[in-house]
Amino acid sequence: MTRRKLSSRLLATAALGAVLLGSAPSFAKDKAATTAAPAATADKPEIGDFGFDLSGMDKSVQPGDDFYTFANGTWAKNTVIPADKSNYGMFTALADLSQKRTREILDVAKGDPDSMIGRAYASYLDSATVEAKGLAPIQPWLGKIRAVDKAGLAKLLAEGDRNGVQHFFGGYVGQDDKNPDVYIYTMFQGGLGMPDRDFYLKDGDRNAKLQAAYLKHLENVLTLAGEQNAAVRAKAIYDFEKQIAQVHWDKNDSSDATKVYNKMTIADLTKAAPGFDWTTFIRGLGVNEDSILVSQPSAFTGEAKLIADAPIDVIRDVLTVRSLDGFSGVLPDAVAQEAFSFYSTALSGTPQMQERWKRAVDFTTNNMGEAVGQDYVAKYFPPETKAAMDVLVKNVLAALDTRIGNLTWMQPQTKVKAKKKLANFTTKIGYPDRWKDYSKLEIKADDLFGNALRANQFAHDDNISRLGGPIRRWEWGMTPMEVNAYANFGMNEIVFPAAILQPPFFDPKADAAINYGGIGAVIGHEISHHFDDQGSKYDETGKLAEWWTPEDVAAFEAAGKALVAQYDAYEILPGEHLDGTFTLGENIGDLAGLNIAYDAYKKSLGGKPAPVIDGLTGDQRFFLGWAQVWRRNYREQNLSQRITTDPHSPSIQRSWVSRNLDPWYKAYSIKEGQKLYLAPKDRVRIW
Structure with a gap:
């Protein structure tokens, strides 16, 4: 995203044209990619023995040659992209779970004539009326x-x-x-x-x-x-x-x-x-x-x-x-199929349209997301998850504060301002403290087109009504059901909807290394967006302003150019390279986020050595946690489109950002001559 607006950054996009991740996701060797992982017991994480799917690895590959395939190769080989998707991975698996859970809520609501979301959902499911009305x-x-x-x-x-x-x-x-x-x-x-x-x-x-x-x-x-x-x-x-x-x-x-x-x-x-x-x-x-x-x-x-x-x-x-x-x-379906044939099949390679109930869920959540979200978080987002996230966020913020203090390229006066900006962050976790009011939106159970038109008009009028009024700092740019996260520069905030706070990103019962490598790095990614190639232009009040010295700017741009060159060199498809300039902000987010999360993980150990689990050290598990969240298979058309339109690098290259971190080399004994090896002087170090 892929940005919601020019002053915001998203964590990821799943299907171009839609933003990204409900039954638990499939992490094993399921050919159909739809079988749910076993539910967690009271004392056991949902995935594997410690939060990572060991069966998805390919240990025949050296981590220094291709860390993504080492961590995820068997999963990638055995996972088939469902017919109604352009790609499939951890984001989409959780999106399916969110969609399924939302369906259960809406199936109950549609029997209640007083329920707005029920009427909206019912109007989409009523395909006979849609076809009868035609155009x-x-x-x-x-x-x-x-x-x-x-x-x-x-x-x-x-x-x-x-x-x-x-x-x-x-x-x-x-x-x-x-x-x-x-x-x-x-x-x-x-x-x-x-x-x-x-x-x-x-x-x-x-x-x-x-x-x-x-x-x-x-x-x-x-x-x-x-x-x-x-x-x-x-x-x-x-x-x-x-x-x-x-x-x-x-x-x-x-x-x-x-x-x-x-x-x-x-x-x-x-x-x-x-x-x-x-x-x-x-x-x-x-x-x-x-x-x-x-x-x-x-x-x-x-x-x-x-x-x-x-x-x-x-x-x-x-x-x-x-x-x-x-x-x-x-x-009518003839129109829907024609739009699908170009925008989903030709552009992204998706062969089959989603079942109507899935589209009905998406229609309802896209237009009345917070009305659905209230029921969703009441049922699926326990308070203990939010409390555990609060702790993680504080630890990651503290890690970045320390890193800023230790930077060798940033001038002392700029460090003071950077720390002040960090201290002014707002963190939103799970769901809004105040819900959007849809009472002025008219929804009828037998008028799907009218519902869509009135919802568009309602959204437009609501947006325009902001003019002349106070800043709505309580508002969210995503619903609780979205598997994503974002940074908003003008608000100086980071936002994590409920649906992403699940395995493999976050599991309170999982090993700390996996959680820090997963959601910890996601937190770090969003925080660091406020200090990336664009976010760094905004001060602690959210104002676009020059607050760096010329020396800071020169050092930062030099490091950015090195990262641009690193990603420019990746040939994703024959003759189709990444644009390192276009993806720079997201690549900085990944690089900084992983560094910050690593520091936070080490600090969480309280000076004690991490336990060895299943023969894996804490550092090894940390980097596996990072790689696991990027498991994703793409259709070729979708991957090609992303190279042109998506500011995020593809999942393989996102996992490879670890090649810039010294601890990764030590954890896996990476040697010169291996494909991902970078000499210490060539490893990009920014935050």
Whole structure:
């Protein structure tokens, strides 16, 4: 993610287009990858004897040649990706568990006519009513698109934004990065039907096939909408989008917090990007402030001209396709299958759509997540788990505080500020202290499309209502059912939903080394995001500011360049390398997180040696705990897409970050000449 917003970082993404991890996950040699691991006894961890699945290792591989395969090779060999997934691993296994548990809650709720989440779930399950209505529910909106002219376009796009229809520009209300006690509306480039400009602009057989598949998808959607001459019109859409791709910023510039901070008045934007009625559009969104943030100004200039020059028929067709794709999950199966065939099969290699009950669960949690979350945490998140996490977080924070004090490259005055920032952290664990109020959202058991439309409008209005109000520090950017974690720079916070606080990430009955290598490193990862290539630009108040000395910046950038080079060298698929610059923030998070967690683990031993368990030392178990959480198999299409769009490195390379830690070499007697060996001078050391 993959970021929720430009000032946040996520731990991981599972399926591109969806964020990442309910019955316990499968860690053994199950070919179907669906058999649950045995439940933990009162005194025994859920996985293995001490929290690690030894049967999933491949000890024929030397850890110094491929630590991922050494730790996970048998699991990888024997685990088949389920037909409805683009990849399968620990995140997705826990996502399945969360989905199954949520289904049990919703199956009870759907029998209660007074339950909003029950009605929403029931409306999705009622496929007969959806099929009987056909496209009738969306026709009023499609009619507006067919009738729009250039003079009315800005007003229609504002309405589309509120309806949840993606178009040429996106936006949200968030904290002003340079004044984090105030909300501001931020706009960012849009207009592409494929995930990134590179899909339109880069050569190669894989991209050529995707371009052809996308062109056919455009034709098929127009046909489903009842339009004539669909093939010619689809080509016009594609050509228009390719022009948009040419003016878009690339992903590296779009990820730079400094470059994307461009405050403008509406008059400034009108002057910089003539040809579009910005005042009508922005006011139509409900934004009444005069100042906004424009993330990629030159892209807005280019897109405004392209829109002004494009035939209105092409723009109408773009909006028609975006509308059917955007609402495909709540329209008849023919529309849903067409969207799935491109966005899931062509792009990610997923052969089979999820069963309807799974999609019904996702629909309900995506739109009323905290209403579901209250029941979820009451049933599945015991207070002792939260208490144990509190202890772990404090230990990891203390470890980073010590590391900051010992840094040789950071100036003393900067260390004081860094420690102050660390001391100001807010940690959110499990679930919100205050739940979102959905009482103004109307949900009907027989109106799936209407429910989706009203939920989009509710979310839009709620987001816009932040303007002029106090910062909602109680809000969460994830539901308790999500298997993920994130750092929010403006809030100076780290957040861990309930669903990730389970094995293999965390098990109170597991060996401490496994927990510190798993959830401890995840905690460290999120904490360190506040000090990565972008997070380090925000001070202790969450303000985008220069608080490092020039010497600090130079030393930090030099270390970052070394990490960029390390990851640039990884060839994931033939001819497809990682982009070390694009993945830098997440790679710093992994590197720092593992270092910090290791220190915290050693301190937790209280000066005593760690016990040897099943012939494994404490340090060996720590690094195995890290490797285990990254178990994941990918379909080739999904892996290729991630190289272009995901700021996280693939799981194998994430586990390999251990090659930069001296204790890993000692733990496994790593020798020069082994494939992952780095000379001490080449090991990247940042935090």
